Amino acid sequence: MPELPEVETITGLLREGRHDKPSLIGLRIENATILWQRTLEIPKPEEFISCIRGQRIKQIFRRGKFICFQLHQHVFLVHLRMSGDLWVEPETTLPAPHHRLMLHFNNGWRLAFNDPRKFGRAWLVTDDQTVLGKLGPEPLDGSFTETDFFQRLRASHRRLKPLLLDQNFIAGLGNIYTDEALHLARLHPLMISSDITENQAALLLSSIRQVLQEGIARQGASIDWVYRGGDFQNFFRVYQRTGQPCLVCSTPIERISVGQRSTHICPVCQKMRAA
């Protein structure tokens, strides 16, 4: 499900609280429940529960598509993969059918990791680099420059779309925002990264930043039955708009397959060769 803007939105909700829901900052973890064993990547369930008990949440932040809870002795990390969601609910609520893991706090609330498809994963580690160590740069980090991006693109000989989806190349992009960014930059997803010009690379980075910031401003996108509250789906340029007119040139959007992911392009705006 979630890409950077959705994960950012969820992270903010947990950190700041919303409406009737409390922020998790400062809360003490009294206990944990593991409802689906494979959701917990590391460590073993017994060790996880004994380690996490009694620790307070100092800070909550996002890195790529990971949600990270800084505790006193450890870092608790969650990746939502395709269908995961993370929310706070009262202990009086009956656990929903797809809850996979819960953290119970000292104030009558709990954190629920709900994940119908069971692809999501959680980790409890002392050093977050154990999990995050190989991630590529944060696209919205100002210290990541156009020059850095251009050089990274030139350094590999891969098609743009699978490369942008590679979290070790750049962190946080998924199928939606990659298609949106490539369309905004007028680049074909099959273009080889080492063929890109400096100007095209600069345009691609600014396009990536623009679509991510639009997504964050709209609280992410809500598609299918996995809903979280954002409305960026109403502003897609190409994603899931097959057959509908390109917002730039009115040509019908086409759907192709790239690296076994459905990919949406405008065949006129996004040529393999520069126009």
Place this chain on the structure above:
DNA sequence: CACGAGACCTGTTCGC
């Protein structure tokens, strides 16, 4: 090194 196929999972939607 780069790529395709298959695996991991459940739920919804599409086509006949």
Place this chain on the structure above:
DNA sequence: TGCGAACAGGTCTCGT
């Protein structure tokens, strides 16, 4: 209406 196929916002591993 029913039923199988296709598809879904992700990532890993394996073989070529």
